[in-house]
Amino acid sequence: MHKNMLRLILSVLLLLTIFIGCTKSDVKPETIKIGFIGPLTGDVSFLGDIDKSATEIAVEEINANGGVLDKRLRIIYEDGKCTGSGGLSAANKLVNIDDVKILLVSCGQEVLTVSPVAENKEVILFATYATHPDISKLGDFVFRNSYSDADIAEIASNTIIQKYKRIGLISEQTDYTKGLADAFKAKFEEVGGEIVEESFASGTTDFRGQLLKLKDLDAIFINPSGLAQGELILKQLGELGYAKSLYGNYFGGSNQIQQLSESQGMIFFSDPSVAENLKKQAYFDKYEAKTGKLPDLTFPAAARYDAVHILADAITFCKEVNSECVRDYLYDLKKYSGVLGTYGFDENGDLSGIAPSVSIIEDETASPYSVQ
Structure with missing residues:
Protein backbone atom coordinates (compact mmCIF):
# COMPACT_ATOMS: atom_id res chain seq x y z
CA MET A 1 0.00 0.00 0.00
CA HIS A 2 2.82 2.35 0.85
CA LYS A 3 4.41 1.46 -2.48
CA ASN A 4 1.19 2.29 -4.31
CA MET A 5 0.92 5.59 -2.46
CA LEU A 6 4.55 6.41 -3.28
CA ARG A 7 3.95 5.60 -6.95
CA LEU A 8 0.88 7.84 -6.95
CA ILE A 9 2.78 10.74 -5.38
CA LEU A 10 5.66 10.36 -7.84
CA SER A 11 3.23 10.22 -10.76
CA VAL A 12 1.49 13.42 -9.61
CA LEU A 13 4.83 15.19 -9.15
CA LEU A 14 5.93 14.07 -12.62
CA LEU A 15 2.72 15.33 -14.18
CA LEU A 16 3.05 18.65 -12.33
CA THR A 17 6.62 19.01 -13.57
CA ILE A 18 5.57 18.35 -17.16
CA PHE A 19 2.60 20.70 -16.83
CA ILE A 20 4.68 23.53 -15.35
CA GLY A 21 7.41 23.07 -17.95
CA CYS A 22 4.91 23.20 -20.79
CA THR A 23 3.14 26.17 -19.28
CA LYS A 24 6.41 28.12 -18.96
CA SER A 25 7.37 27.42 -22.54
CA ASP A 26 3.93 28.41 -23.81
CA VAL A 27 3.79 31.73 -21.99
CA LYS A 28 4.96 34.61 -24.15
CA PRO A 29 6.78 37.50 -22.46
CA GLU A 30 4.46 40.43 -21.76
CA SER A 148 6.86 74.29 -36.49
CA ASP A 149 6.15 75.89 -39.87
CA ALA A 150 5.57 79.10 -37.93
CA ASP A 151 9.34 79.09 -37.35
CA ILE A 152 10.00 78.34 -41.03
CA ALA A 153 7.68 81.18 -42.10
CA GLU A 154 9.48 83.73 -39.95
CA ILE A 155 12.96 82.65 -41.05
CA ALA A 156 11.96 82.51 -44.73
CA SER A 157 10.28 85.92 -44.65
CA ASN A 158 13.20 87.61 -42.94
CA THR A 159 15.64 86.04 -45.41
CA ILE A 160 13.76 86.69 -48.67
CA ILE A 161 12.66 90.26 -47.89
CA GLN A 162 16.33 91.28 -47.80
CA LYS A 163 16.46 90.81 -51.60
CA TYR A 164 12.90 90.68 -52.93
CA LYS A 165 9.71 92.54 -52.11
CA ARG A 166 7.53 90.63 -54.59
CA ILE A 167 7.82 86.91 -55.23
CA GLY A 168 5.86 83.95 -56.60
CA LEU A 169 4.63 81.03 -54.49
CA ILE A 170 3.54 77.67 -55.89
CA SER A 171 1.97 75.34 -53.32
CA GLU A 172 0.41 71.90 -53.26
CA GLN A 173 -3.14 71.69 -51.88
CA THR A 174 -2.54 69.67 -48.71
CA ASP A 175 -2.91 70.45 -45.01
CA TYR A 176 0.87 70.56 -44.59
CA THR A 177 1.61 72.91 -47.49
CA LYS A 178 -1.42 75.09 -46.77
CA GLY A 179 -0.26 75.53 -43.18
CA LEU A 180 3.18 76.62 -44.32
CA ALA A 181 1.84 78.81 -47.15
CA ASP A 182 -0.62 80.64 -44.88
CA ALA A 183 2.02 81.25 -42.20
CA PHE A 184 4.58 82.41 -44.78
CA LYS A 185 2.15 84.77 -46.55
CA ALA A 186 1.13 86.37 -43.26
CA LYS A 187 4.75 86.91 -42.17
CA PHE A 188 6.01 88.08 -45.59
CA GLU A 189 3.20 90.61 -45.93
CA GLU A 190 3.84 91.71 -42.35
CA VAL A 191 7.40 92.71 -43.26
CA GLY A 192 6.24 94.57 -46.38
CA GLY A 193 6.37 91.84 -49.03
CA GLU A 194 3.86 90.86 -51.74
CA ILE A 195 3.11 87.32 -52.95
CA VAL A 196 1.66 86.09 -56.24
CA GLU A 197 0.30 82.62 -55.46
CA GLU A 198 -0.49 79.58 -57.58
CA SER A 199 -1.54 76.12 -56.33
CA PHE A 200 -1.97 72.58 -57.61
CA ALA A 201 -3.77 69.42 -56.57
CA SER A 202 -1.91 66.38 -55.26
CA GLY A 203 -1.02 64.01 -58.09
CA THR A 204 -0.46 66.83 -60.59
CA THR A 205 2.42 66.21 -62.99
CA ASP A 206 2.18 69.19 -65.35
CA PHE A 207 2.77 72.53 -63.60
CA ARG A 208 3.54 74.64 -66.65
CA GLY A 209 0.21 76.50 -66.57
CA GLN A 210 0.90 77.77 -63.05
CA LEU A 211 4.60 78.37 -63.68
CA LEU A 212 3.97 80.52 -66.77
CA LYS A 213 2.08 82.93 -64.51
CA LEU A 214 5.09 83.20 -62.20
CA LYS A 215 8.08 83.03 -64.53
CA ASP A 216 8.43 86.81 -64.96
CA LEU A 217 8.95 87.29 -61.21
CA ASP A 218 12.49 87.59 -59.86
CA ALA A 219 11.99 84.83 -57.25
CA ILE A 220 9.73 81.80 -56.75
CA PHE A 221 9.10 79.84 -53.55
CA ILE A 222 8.35 76.15 -54.24
CA ASN A 223 6.13 74.49 -51.61
CA PRO A 224 5.35 70.83 -52.44
CA SER A 225 4.26 68.08 -50.08
CA GLY A 226 6.46 65.37 -51.59
CA LEU A 227 9.82 65.10 -53.32
CA ALA A 228 8.36 63.97 -56.66
CA GLN A 229 6.33 67.14 -57.14
CA GLY A 230 9.27 69.32 -56.13
CA GLU A 231 11.53 67.59 -58.64
CA LEU A 232 9.00 67.99 -61.47
CA ILE A 233 8.50 71.70 -60.73
CA LEU A 234 12.25 72.31 -60.80
CA LYS A 235 12.63 70.47 -64.11
CA GLN A 236 9.69 72.26 -65.73
CA LEU A 237 11.00 75.64 -64.57
CA GLY A 238 14.26 74.69 -66.29
CA GLU A 239 12.38 73.80 -69.48
CA LEU A 240 10.70 77.21 -69.38
CA GLY A 241 14.13 78.85 -69.18
CA TYR A 242 13.67 80.25 -65.68
CA ALA A 243 17.09 81.26 -64.37
CA LYS A 244 16.24 83.58 -61.49
CA SER A 245 16.14 82.96 -57.73
CA LEU A 246 14.50 79.86 -56.25
CA TYR A 247 13.46 79.13 -52.69
CA GLY A 248 11.97 75.95 -51.28
CA ASN A 249 10.61 74.11 -48.28
CA TYR A 250 12.00 70.92 -46.72
CA PHE A 251 12.28 69.07 -50.06
CA GLY A 252 15.57 70.87 -50.74
CA GLY A 253 17.15 68.79 -47.98
CA SER A 254 16.85 65.62 -50.05
CA ASN A 255 20.07 64.22 -51.50
CA GLN A 256 18.03 63.25 -54.58
CA ILE A 257 16.94 66.85 -55.13
CA GLN A 258 20.43 68.21 -54.55
CA GLN A 259 21.76 66.17 -57.46
CA LEU A 260 19.51 67.96 -59.96
CA SER A 261 21.11 70.62 -62.15
CA GLU A 262 17.90 72.69 -61.83
CA SER A 263 18.20 72.84 -58.02
CA GLN A 264 21.66 74.44 -57.97
CA GLY A 265 21.53 77.80 -56.24
CA MET A 266 18.16 77.12 -54.59
CA ILE A 267 17.87 78.35 -51.00
CA PHE A 268 15.63 76.21 -48.81
CA PHE A 269 14.21 76.50 -45.31
CA SER A 270 13.98 73.23 -43.53
CA ASP A 271 15.20 70.79 -40.95
CA PRO A 272 17.68 71.81 -38.28
CA SER A 273 21.07 70.39 -39.10
CA VAL A 274 21.92 67.30 -37.07
Whole structure:
Protein backbone atom coordinates (compact mmCIF):
# COMPACT_ATOMS: atom_id res chain seq x y z
CA MET A 1 0.00 0.00 0.00
CA HIS A 2 2.82 2.35 0.85
CA LYS A 3 4.41 1.46 -2.48
CA ASN A 4 1.19 2.29 -4.31
CA MET A 5 0.92 5.59 -2.46
CA LEU A 6 4.55 6.41 -3.28
CA ARG A 7 3.95 5.60 -6.95
CA LEU A 8 0.88 7.84 -6.95
CA ILE A 9 2.78 10.74 -5.38
CA LEU A 10 5.66 10.36 -7.84
CA SER A 11 3.23 10.22 -10.76
CA VAL A 12 1.49 13.42 -9.61
CA LEU A 13 4.83 15.19 -9.15
CA LEU A 14 5.93 14.07 -12.62
CA LEU A 15 2.72 15.33 -14.18
CA LEU A 16 3.05 18.65 -12.33
CA THR A 17 6.62 19.01 -13.57
CA ILE A 18 5.57 18.35 -17.16
CA PHE A 19 2.60 20.70 -16.83
CA ILE A 20 4.68 23.53 -15.35
CA GLY A 21 7.41 23.07 -17.95
CA CYS A 22 4.91 23.20 -20.79
CA THR A 23 3.14 26.17 -19.28
CA LYS A 24 6.41 28.12 -18.96
CA SER A 25 7.37 27.42 -22.54
CA ASP A 26 3.93 28.41 -23.81
CA VAL A 27 3.79 31.73 -21.99
CA LYS A 28 4.96 34.61 -24.15
CA PRO A 29 6.78 37.50 -22.46
CA GLU A 30 4.46 40.43 -21.76
CA THR A 31 4.94 43.35 -24.13
CA ILE A 32 4.40 47.09 -24.12
CA LYS A 33 2.51 48.13 -27.24
CA ILE A 34 3.12 51.36 -29.15
CA GLY A 35 1.14 52.34 -32.23
CA PHE A 36 2.80 53.59 -35.42
CA ILE A 37 0.88 55.84 -37.85
CA GLY A 38 2.81 56.88 -40.93
CA PRO A 39 2.79 56.88 -44.74
CA LEU A 40 3.71 53.31 -45.65
CA THR A 41 2.15 53.82 -49.11
CA GLY A 42 1.48 56.82 -51.35
CA ASP A 43 3.43 59.89 -52.47
CA VAL A 44 5.16 60.36 -49.11
CA SER A 45 5.99 56.69 -48.47
CA PHE A 46 9.70 57.61 -48.48
CA LEU A 47 9.05 59.24 -45.08
CA GLY A 48 7.21 56.17 -43.83
CA ASP A 49 10.17 54.01 -44.83
CA ILE A 50 12.55 56.27 -42.90
CA ASP A 51 10.32 56.31 -39.82
CA LYS A 52 9.78 52.56 -39.87
CA SER A 53 13.51 51.80 -40.15
CA ALA A 54 14.37 54.29 -37.39
CA THR A 55 11.66 52.84 -35.13
CA GLU A 56 12.86 49.29 -35.69
CA ILE A 57 16.47 50.16 -34.89
CA ALA A 58 15.53 51.89 -31.62
CA VAL A 59 13.21 49.05 -30.58
CA GLU A 60 15.83 46.42 -31.38
CA GLU A 61 18.35 48.28 -29.20
CA ILE A 62 15.92 48.62 -26.29
CA ASN A 63 14.75 45.02 -26.41
CA ALA A 64 18.32 43.73 -26.68
CA ASN A 65 19.05 45.53 -23.40
CA GLY A 66 16.19 43.97 -21.46
CA GLY A 67 13.27 45.97 -22.83
CA VAL A 68 11.31 48.40 -20.68
CA LEU A 69 10.37 47.28 -17.16
CA ASP A 70 11.46 43.76 -18.20
CA LYS A 71 8.94 43.80 -21.04
CA ARG A 72 9.60 43.91 -24.75
CA LEU A 73 8.50 46.86 -26.81
CA ARG A 74 6.15 45.89 -29.65
CA ILE A 75 5.22 48.29 -32.44
CA ILE A 76 1.88 47.87 -34.22
CA TYR A 77 2.24 49.45 -37.68
CA GLU A 78 -0.65 51.15 -39.48
CA ASP A 79 -0.58 53.05 -42.78
CA GLY A 80 -1.79 56.62 -42.23
CA LYS A 81 -0.87 57.56 -45.82
CA CYS A 82 0.07 61.07 -44.59
CA THR A 83 -3.62 62.01 -44.95
CA GLY A 84 -6.23 63.06 -42.44
CA SER A 85 -8.61 60.21 -43.24
CA GLY A 86 -5.82 57.63 -43.26
CA GLY A 87 -4.51 58.83 -39.93
CA LEU A 88 -7.95 58.81 -38.31
CA SER A 89 -8.72 55.29 -39.52
CA ALA A 90 -5.37 54.04 -38.19
CA ALA A 91 -5.87 55.76 -34.83
CA ASN A 92 -9.35 54.32 -34.31
CA LYS A 93 -7.99 50.83 -34.91
CA LEU A 94 -4.92 51.24 -32.70
CA VAL A 95 -6.70 52.94 -29.81
CA ASN A 96 -10.08 51.21 -29.80
CA ILE A 97 -9.10 47.70 -30.90
CA ASP A 98 -5.42 47.28 -30.07
CA ASP A 99 -5.77 49.36 -26.88
CA VAL A 100 -2.46 51.21 -27.29
CA LYS A 101 -1.71 54.12 -24.96
CA ILE A 102 1.07 55.71 -27.03
CA LEU A 103 1.04 56.68 -30.71
CA LEU A 104 4.05 57.57 -32.86
CA VAL A 105 2.76 59.71 -35.74
CA SER A 106 4.67 60.90 -38.80
CA CYS A 107 2.82 63.65 -40.68
CA GLY A 108 1.05 66.84 -39.75
CA GLN A 109 -2.05 65.84 -41.75
CA GLU A 110 -2.31 62.70 -39.63
CA VAL A 111 -1.74 64.57 -36.36
CA LEU A 112 -4.57 67.04 -37.07
CA THR A 113 -7.18 64.27 -37.25
CA VAL A 114 -5.64 61.85 -34.74
CA SER A 115 -5.27 64.42 -31.93
CA PRO A 116 -8.99 64.53 -30.99
CA VAL A 117 -8.90 60.75 -30.51
CA ALA A 118 -5.73 61.02 -28.43
CA GLU A 119 -7.13 63.79 -26.26
CA ASN A 120 -10.48 62.06 -25.73
CA LYS A 121 -8.87 58.74 -24.78
CA GLU A 122 -5.88 60.33 -22.96
CA VAL A 123 -3.41 58.65 -25.30
CA ILE A 124 0.08 60.10 -25.83
CA LEU A 125 0.56 61.34 -29.40
CA PHE A 126 4.25 61.85 -30.22
CA ALA A 127 4.88 63.32 -33.68
CA THR A 128 8.29 63.39 -35.31
CA TYR A 129 7.96 65.17 -38.67
CA ALA A 130 4.75 67.14 -38.23
CA THR A 131 5.31 70.86 -38.75
CA HIS A 132 1.81 72.32 -39.12
CA PRO A 133 1.51 75.46 -36.94
CA ASP A 134 -1.85 74.40 -35.47
CA ILE A 135 -0.28 71.38 -33.75
CA SER A 136 0.91 73.72 -31.00
CA LYS A 137 -2.65 74.08 -29.71
CA LEU A 138 -4.10 70.58 -30.16
CA GLY A 139 -4.02 69.50 -26.52
CA ASP A 140 -2.15 68.30 -23.46
CA PHE A 141 -1.32 64.83 -24.80
CA VAL A 142 0.21 66.00 -28.10
CA PHE A 143 4.00 66.37 -28.40
CA ARG A 144 6.50 66.70 -31.23
CA ASN A 145 10.26 66.79 -31.54
CA SER A 146 9.83 68.51 -34.89
CA TYR A 147 9.94 72.25 -35.51
CA SER A 148 6.86 74.29 -36.49
CA ASP A 149 6.15 75.89 -39.87
CA ALA A 150 5.57 79.10 -37.93
CA ASP A 151 9.34 79.09 -37.35
CA ILE A 152 10.00 78.34 -41.03
CA ALA A 153 7.68 81.18 -42.10
CA GLU A 154 9.48 83.73 -39.95
CA ILE A 155 12.96 82.65 -41.05
CA ALA A 156 11.96 82.51 -44.73
CA SER A 157 10.28 85.92 -44.65
CA ASN A 158 13.20 87.61 -42.94
CA THR A 159 15.64 86.04 -45.41
CA ILE A 160 13.76 86.69 -48.67
CA ILE A 161 12.66 90.26 -47.89
CA GLN A 162 16.33 91.28 -47.80
CA LYS A 163 16.46 90.81 -51.60
CA TYR A 164 12.90 90.68 -52.93
CA LYS A 165 9.71 92.54 -52.11
CA ARG A 166 7.53 90.63 -54.59
CA ILE A 167 7.82 86.91 -55.23
CA GLY A 168 5.86 83.95 -56.60
CA LEU A 169 4.63 81.03 -54.49
CA ILE A 170 3.54 77.67 -55.89
CA SER A 171 1.97 75.34 -53.32
CA GLU A 172 0.41 71.90 -53.26
CA GLN A 173 -3.14 71.69 -51.88
CA THR A 174 -2.54 69.67 -48.71
CA ASP A 175 -2.91 70.45 -45.01
CA TYR A 176 0.87 70.56 -44.59
CA THR A 177 1.61 72.91 -47.49
CA LYS A 178 -1.42 75.09 -46.77
CA GLY A 179 -0.26 75.53 -43.18
CA LEU A 180 3.18 76.62 -44.32
CA ALA A 181 1.84 78.81 -47.15
CA ASP A 182 -0.62 80.64 -44.88
CA ALA A 183 2.02 81.25 -42.20
CA PHE A 184 4.58 82.41 -44.78
CA LYS A 185 2.15 84.77 -46.55
CA ALA A 186 1.13 86.37 -43.26
CA LYS A 187 4.75 86.91 -42.17
CA PHE A 188 6.01 88.08 -45.59
CA GLU A 189 3.20 90.61 -45.93
CA GLU A 190 3.84 91.71 -42.35
CA VAL A 191 7.40 92.71 -43.26
CA GLY A 192 6.24 94.57 -46.38
CA GLY A 193 6.37 91.84 -49.03
CA GLU A 194 3.86 90.86 -51.74
CA ILE A 195 3.11 87.32 -52.95
CA VAL A 196 1.66 86.09 -56.24
CA GLU A 197 0.30 82.62 -55.46
CA GLU A 198 -0.49 79.58 -57.58
CA SER A 199 -1.54 76.12 -56.33
CA PHE A 200 -1.97 72.58 -57.61
CA ALA A 201 -3.77 69.42 -56.57
CA SER A 202 -1.91 66.38 -55.26
CA GLY A 203 -1.02 64.01 -58.09
CA THR A 204 -0.46 66.83 -60.59
CA THR A 205 2.42 66.21 -62.99
CA ASP A 206 2.18 69.19 -65.35
CA PHE A 207 2.77 72.53 -63.60
CA ARG A 208 3.54 74.64 -66.65
CA GLY A 209 0.21 76.50 -66.57
CA GLN A 210 0.90 77.77 -63.05
CA LEU A 211 4.60 78.37 -63.68
CA LEU A 212 3.97 80.52 -66.77
CA LYS A 213 2.08 82.93 -64.51
CA LEU A 214 5.09 83.20 -62.20
CA LYS A 215 8.08 83.03 -64.53
CA ASP A 216 8.43 86.81 -64.96
CA LEU A 217 8.95 87.29 -61.21
CA ASP A 218 12.49 87.59 -59.86
CA ALA A 219 11.99 84.83 -57.25
CA ILE A 220 9.73 81.80 -56.75
CA PHE A 221 9.10 79.84 -53.55
CA ILE A 222 8.35 76.15 -54.24
CA ASN A 223 6.13 74.49 -51.61
CA PRO A 224 5.35 70.83 -52.44
CA SER A 225 4.26 68.08 -50.08
CA GLY A 226 6.46 65.37 -51.59
CA LEU A 227 9.82 65.10 -53.32
CA ALA A 228 8.36 63.97 -56.66
CA GLN A 229 6.33 67.14 -57.14
CA GLY A 230 9.27 69.32 -56.13
CA GLU A 231 11.53 67.59 -58.64
CA LEU A 232 9.00 67.99 -61.47
CA ILE A 233 8.50 71.70 -60.73
CA LEU A 234 12.25 72.31 -60.80
CA LYS A 235 12.63 70.47 -64.11
CA GLN A 236 9.69 72.26 -65.73
CA LEU A 237 11.00 75.64 -64.57
CA GLY A 238 14.26 74.69 -66.29
CA GLU A 239 12.38 73.80 -69.48
CA LEU A 240 10.70 77.21 -69.38
CA GLY A 241 14.13 78.85 -69.18
CA TYR A 242 13.67 80.25 -65.68
CA ALA A 243 17.09 81.26 -64.37
CA LYS A 244 16.24 83.58 -61.49
CA SER A 245 16.14 82.96 -57.73
CA LEU A 246 14.50 79.86 -56.25
CA TYR A 247 13.46 79.13 -52.69
CA GLY A 248 11.97 75.95 -51.28
CA ASN A 249 10.61 74.11 -48.28
CA TYR A 250 12.00 70.92 -46.72
CA PHE A 251 12.28 69.07 -50.06
CA GLY A 252 15.57 70.87 -50.74
CA GLY A 253 17.15 68.79 -47.98
CA SER A 254 16.85 65.62 -50.05
CA ASN A 255 20.07 64.22 -51.50
CA GLN A 256 18.03 63.25 -54.58
CA ILE A 257 16.94 66.85 -55.13
CA GLN A 258 20.43 68.21 -54.55
CA GLN A 259 21.76 66.17 -57.46
CA LEU A 260 19.51 67.96 -59.96
CA SER A 261 21.11 70.62 -62.15
CA GLU A 262 17.90 72.69 -61.83
CA SER A 263 18.20 72.84 -58.02
CA GLN A 264 21.66 74.44 -57.97
CA GLY A 265 21.53 77.80 -56.24
CA MET A 266 18.16 77.12 -54.59
CA ILE A 267 17.87 78.35 -51.00
CA PHE A 268 15.63 76.21 -48.81
CA PHE A 269 14.21 76.50 -45.31
CA SER A 270 13.98 73.23 -43.53
CA ASP A 271 15.20 70.79 -40.95
CA PRO A 272 17.68 71.81 -38.28
CA SER A 273 21.07 70.39 -39.10
CA VAL A 274 21.92 67.30 -37.07
CA ALA A 275 25.25 68.10 -35.42
CA GLU A 276 28.03 65.54 -35.45
CA ASN A 277 28.16 63.53 -32.24
CA LEU A 278 28.97 59.97 -31.17
CA LYS A 279 25.30 59.00 -30.89
CA LYS A 280 24.65 60.19 -34.43
CA GLN A 281 27.62 58.29 -35.85
CA ALA A 282 26.69 55.04 -34.10
CA TYR A 283 23.03 55.31 -35.07
CA PHE A 284 23.57 56.09 -38.73
CA ASP A 285 26.10 53.27 -39.00
CA LYS A 286 23.32 50.95 -37.82
CA TYR A 287 20.83 52.57 -40.17
CA GLU A 288 23.08 52.01 -43.18
CA ALA A 289 23.81 48.43 -42.12
CA LYS A 290 20.09 47.71 -41.79
CA THR A 291 18.78 49.39 -44.94
CA GLY A 292 21.84 49.37 -47.19
CA LYS A 293 21.85 53.17 -47.43
CA LEU A 294 21.74 56.34 -45.36
CA PRO A 295 18.36 58.10 -45.04
CA ASP A 296 17.59 60.63 -47.75
CA LEU A 297 16.38 63.02 -45.03
CA THR A 298 18.51 63.05 -41.88
CA PHE A 299 16.23 64.96 -39.51
CA PRO A 300 13.15 62.67 -39.47
CA ALA A 301 15.39 59.63 -39.10
CA ALA A 302 17.07 61.17 -36.07
CA ALA A 303 13.84 62.56 -34.59
CA ARG A 304 12.04 59.20 -34.76
CA TYR A 305 14.97 57.29 -33.24
CA ASP A 306 15.16 59.79 -30.38
CA ALA A 307 11.38 59.65 -29.88
CA VAL A 308 11.34 55.90 -29.22
CA HIS A 309 14.14 56.22 -26.67
CA ILE A 310 12.46 59.21 -24.99
CA LEU A 311 9.21 57.27 -24.63
CA ALA A 312 11.05 54.23 -23.26
CA ASP A 313 12.73 56.48 -20.67
CA ALA A 314 9.34 57.99 -19.76
CA ILE A 315 7.70 54.59 -19.23
CA THR A 316 10.65 53.46 -17.13
CA PHE A 317 10.37 56.59 -14.99
CA CYS A 318 6.61 56.09 -14.55
CA LYS A 319 7.04 52.35 -13.81
CA GLU A 320 4.06 51.66 -16.09
CA VAL A 321 2.36 52.92 -19.24
CA ASN A 322 0.50 55.70 -17.45
CA SER A 323 -0.51 58.39 -19.95
CA GLU A 324 -0.75 61.20 -17.41
CA CYS A 325 2.64 60.36 -15.93
CA VAL A 326 4.27 60.09 -19.37
CA ARG A 327 2.68 63.42 -20.34
CA ASP A 328 4.07 65.14 -17.24
CA TYR A 329 7.49 63.55 -17.80
CA LEU A 330 7.62 64.98 -21.31
CA TYR A 331 6.57 68.46 -20.21
CA ASP A 332 9.32 68.40 -17.57
CA LEU A 333 11.96 67.20 -20.06
CA LYS A 334 14.18 70.19 -20.90
CA LYS A 335 17.63 68.78 -21.69
CA TYR A 336 17.43 65.46 -23.49
CA SER A 337 20.69 64.56 -25.24
CA GLY A 338 19.89 62.58 -28.35
CA VAL A 339 20.94 62.18 -31.96
CA LEU A 340 19.29 65.52 -32.78
CA GLY A 341 21.29 67.28 -30.07
CA THR A 342 20.15 68.64 -26.71
CA TYR A 343 16.52 69.73 -26.52
CA GLY A 344 13.25 69.53 -24.62
CA PHE A 345 9.58 70.49 -24.84
CA ASP A 346 7.81 73.78 -24.12
CA GLU A 347 4.40 74.44 -22.56
CA ASN A 348 2.67 73.47 -25.84
CA GLY A 349 4.53 70.18 -26.22
CA ASP A 350 6.62 71.69 -29.03
CA LEU A 351 10.31 71.19 -29.64
CA SER A 352 12.47 73.61 -27.67
CA GLY A 353 16.19 74.25 -28.10
CA ILE A 354 16.61 73.43 -31.81
CA ALA A 355 15.70 75.80 -34.68
CA PRO A 356 15.19 75.24 -38.44
CA SER A 357 18.04 75.95 -40.81
CA VAL A 358 18.59 78.00 -43.96
CA SER A 359 20.69 76.24 -46.62
CA ILE A 360 21.77 76.71 -50.21
CA ILE A 361 22.39 73.99 -52.79
CA GLU A 362 25.72 74.35 -54.55
CA ASP A 363 27.85 71.72 -56.29
CA GLU A 364 25.17 69.09 -55.57
CA THR A 365 25.31 69.52 -51.82
CA ALA A 366 23.67 71.74 -49.19
CA SER A 367 25.57 74.16 -47.00
CA PRO A 368 24.52 76.83 -44.48
CA TYR A 369 23.31 80.08 -46.04
CA SER A 370 23.49 83.57 -44.59
CA VAL A 371 22.14 86.78 -46.11
CA GLN A 372 24.95 88.78 -47.70
